[in-house]
Amino acid sequence: MRTEKDDKLREEALRYHEMGRKGKIEVVPTKNHDTQRDLALAYSPGVAEPCLEIEKNPNDVYRYTAKGNLVAVISNGTAVLGLGDIGPLASKPVMEGKGLLFKIFADIDVFDIEIDEKDPEKFIQAVKAISPTFGGINLEDIKAPEAFEIERRLKEELDIPVMHDDQHGTAIISAAALLNALDLANKKIEKVKFVVNGAGAAAIACTKLYVALGAKMENILMCDSKGVIHTRRDDLNEEKLPFARETELNTLEEAMKGSDVFIGLSKADVLTAEMLLSMSNDPIVFAMANPNPEINYDVAVGTRPDVIMATGRSDYPNQVNNVLGFPFIFRGALDVQASKINEEMKLAAVRALADLAKEPVPEMVSMAYKIGNLSYGREYIIPKPFDNRLITTVSMAVAKAAMDSGVARKPINNWSVYEEELLNRMNSEQKLIRMLQNRAKQDPKTIVFSNAAEYNVLKAAQIVKDEGIGHPILLGNKEKVQEILNEFDIQLDVPIIDPKSKESEKHVEKLANMLWEKRQRKGMTQYNAKRFLTNRDYFGCMMVEAGEADAFLTGSTRSYATSLKPALETIGPAKGVSKVAGLMMIMTKKGPLFFADTTINDDPTAKELAKIARMTEYVVRKIGIRPRIAMLSFENFAARTATSKKVSEAVALLHKQYPDMVVDGEIQPDFALNEELISKTFPFSKLNGKRANVLIFPNLASGNLSYKIFRGIENSQVIGPILMGMNKPVHILQMRSTIEEIVNLATIAVLDAQQRNK
Ligand SMILES: NC(=O)C1=CN([C@@H]2O[C@H](COP(=O)(O)OP(=O)(O)OC[C@H]3O[C@@H](n4cnc5c(N)ncnc54)[C@H](OP(=O)(O)O)[C@@H]3O)[C@@H](O)[C@H]2O)C=CC1
Ligand SMILES: CC(=O)C(=O)O
């Protein structure tokens, strides 16, 4: 069933693949290559030395080359997703996609290899011939029954891990999800009746693993394209035969009656609402065909509110897709130089995944999925791919199982060092920013950029446009802007408005009249309103006020206060807000930290401080993070000085007015940021033994200077200042912001505009 959403996705997917550098992965040099000397080492003559070492000791290949971190994703294109035999060429986007996932989730490099060969023997020989290059081989989208023979032989004949992901990756993930779904439905694996639709590579491997976990063969009905696999059939291959049941049932429809679990690894839309209605109570439906499931998610949930439903897709709850497995399974296997991926390693991955879903979900994950409260339950039976913990949890479990089962050639001695290595592979700061950008891209908004005759602003606007984060409008002198565009060869075709130019006179007049109407009783004359409107800051703000744009970004060439004044006089604070404030988001290895107020209120009173805290809580929550707020001072719960007393008073106000708010103080920042110190020293605190992620400073000096010191020492990425409390999205950059900082704040401006549209 093709929906409007599918049509939109089609368009977007084609654009995504076509834009910019072609393909989804590239090769990047890892060593210096700037001088003649570097080249003499990288290539001839120096390169001969590692060659000779490896000739003497083949294992040194792991020491001197990329082999140990390089996986081949190999396909012949005979069972590409659920699209069938579309050939090796057409399979390339999927294989490149796998490469991308290997890289971003587990820092594994991939060559995707599409082989034009259907004959299993010839295919095996081709893979064997290129295998010296790789530390592991991920077979992909090869159809059954050939896939079974190909994998079996390559496993036997090669001494590096070989895994057909559609079989075992899928089996591992779906088994983990199944264990949790059964737990939630209060059913036992030994008792439940399964219908497995599909009898190909994925379906057979999954079913075998469920049997290994306790499912009973006599409770499983498997169907292929011809219907139920039963003993009366004479067309069954070797792999299907063990699943042939003595039964009178012939069709999927008949098989479904009274079943508890439906496993779909076949093709789109083969399960009907009527069939779903014939299942038992609390049915479990894993419709895993890609790109479209055996039954549409909304249809299934609409038909059976008691269903526990999963699909292979990322845009619905419970994505049961092998992406949750292969990056981390190979990571663990490569790190111990495992000779194979065996049953013990697979079962370890199943348990690790199933258990992880029961743990509290970190904020970063909820944020990536724009879901406030992700917790173990019917709509969260399996971790999400963007969960940072997968790399440590699953890879470590797999590595350990490889060692315990005797297939590891390079055992791990120090697990905490290994854990640290795994975490360092992931650049969590970048990930967070990427997540925010992805959210912005879902619904890009029109952003007016002031100071367009600045290189950084133009470059940032170009990125915002090219990445699909927003639709820029530039404010500035057209000639100057064009000059910079030409000089730096920046391709940016967006509207440019110069409020000072003759051609903008009518536009200026319209916005000036609006402003005058707004402020005529606050001393503004019509003449002054018109004069103000030739100023870019007034003009940009009024465009947002007039609904001509969704957000305004300014400040990169002016002092903060100079840009703030027009914003306050035009857009102004939101209803009920007496003090606006500036929030900085600082990316740290332990996650994002928020600082307020960093830009506006010199010495807020206790009441104002409480308001700033409340407003910050709201904004942080909107970003998708659960705020834990520390009200900072230089004393801990023992206010003696005027500053601490003020903070203490603000905390009392907050506790009284908002008893559910996670806020406490006065507290020193080193305590607030240290879980152990907090839980041991202040067990009574409302922070509940958890590290704070929002720091409210007692005054502007401490807030502003702290984030600047932090930024200077840590060289962390900073997003902000996010201007909080305004009636419409306007944000003021720091002077001389970098391109990256402008793009980041533009992203926040888009998210801000998205929130307000809801
Ligand atoms: N979510 C995930 O992580 C994954 C999902 N999949 C999905 O599973 C599906 C199968 O992949 P894979 O096993 O690799 O491919 P195969 O080609 O090996 O197997 C396809 C199977 O589907 C069966 N089939 C086709 N049409 C029907 C139908 N109308 N009713 C019942 N069965 C049917 C075929 O039957 P016959 O034997 O008669 O030809 C065959 O057994 C694909 O949609 C794929 O996207 C696969 C791997 C991972
Ligand atoms: C997810 C996957 O590997 C498939 O659908 O084939």
Ligand SMILES: [Mg+2]
């Ligand atoms: Mg696949």
